């Protein structure tokens with residue numbers, strides 16, 4: 001079969017042009033029609049610029065520390081922030097809250113197995129709980145775990161057990177402005193070299209994150225999944241997929257990879273997971289649920305060890321830290337996430353935001369990702385060096401300008417591992433309308449106009465791990481006083 005990864009450079013470019021033109025052709029020129037109507041509304045509150053200034057300073061320039069009531073448009077994350085459908089709410093009423101063996105678990109397990117196809121389905125309260133169990137059971141100190149790009153919780157959980165998390169994105173992924181249809185691909189040559197350098201025995205598993213969140217929400221091609229599996233199989237290394245945005249990844253394959261045009265997202269997802277030995281999943285993304293996750297494997301022995309650990313910290317294997325009603329919501333959500341009307345709206349509306357700001361010169365990771373737009377903060381604020389956190393500074397300005405909450409993915413989140421400083425605008429599923437997004441575009445363009453005035457920040461406090469959640473900053477020009485000075489001393 002013709003596969004993207006076997007094409008030459010010029011052929012790839014021509015193919016990409018045709019694919020992008022076709023994608024753009026599905027994009028309405030004026031109005032995006034959301035494939036739903038609104039039954040319940042949730043008011044959002046305007047604040048004044050002076051209030052936002054005060055709130056930002058009070059939060060030490062960390063948007064995680066601002067109450068959501070003071071946010072107008074919340075693009076902090078697409079995780080657990082989506083709106084549920086009438087079918088999901090209806091299913092929740094059927095939730096059976098029995099401690100053991102509830103039919104809600106059976107519906108959840110069947111829904112997961114019908115899409116992902118793995119023998120064991122272990123529910124967890126969210127994605128990182130699945131990661132913690134996976135790494136605890138499979139890894140030990142001195143091990144090495146490759147991934148296209150580890151998400152922050154994946155890296156932290158891997159390092160917590162003493163293993164080394166290694167990112168192996170393709171070289172194109174390190175160029176934010178470069179257009180490539182599958183920029184989430186893992187560098188198979190790099191994987192071979194890593195195996196040759198450290199030895200397969202030190203690599204208990206290889207991971208592949210679809211779509212690659214930290215790398216710009218970029219998809220992984222089926223050809224790449226197949227190639228990674230081929231390398232892993234040759235060295236007897238199990239392949240696990242971080243499946244958070246599997247449906248968006250499947251739709252990108254349908255749009256961009258030759259041979260998949262007529263397949264359904266469900267068929268494509270099935271093929272993706274047939275190449276893997278297991279997966280971790282946060283159902284807060286393409287499970288269209290507000291909480292939940294799961295861990296899957298085909299290995300009976302590992303599954304037993306994972307379930308034992310699950311009982312210790314999450315709960316009995318038929319609920320894993322979730323209520324029966326949560327299991328029901330996920331069972332319905334996983335299927336809704338694979339509907340083509342939904343996926344088309346999802347991909348097109350995210351690209352709408354990215355294309356509109358890029359057209360005005362705002363540097364973004366190209367092409368637009370599935371769940372988010374990533375502004376290249378180093379290029380947006382060339383006067384702010386990475387050590388002064390350009391992403392945090394830019395995110396703060398978007399809040400002051402228009403009450404928009406975004407998140408830095410860069411030097412704050414990844415420290416020395418950061419190769420880019422990005423501001424992620426993650427779009428919650430089925431929540432905001434086109435007019436909300438038009439407003440976001442206007443705010444970004446206002447900040448773009450006054451970009452030369454924006455200054456960097458200095459770290460005043462940081463936690464020993466996952467520091468981005470609670471870190472505090474001060475403006476470069478401000479002198480630390482009192483408590484802030486104390487915190488800064490601790491941070492050093």
Ligand SMILES: Cc1ncc(COP(=O)(O)O)c(C=O)c1O
Pocket residue numbers: 079126127128129151153154209213214242244282283284292293
């Ligand atoms: C790629 C990826 N993996 C893992 C996780 C962790 O999932 P959770 O937040 O449910 O713990 C996330 C969450 O954003 C993610 O994007």
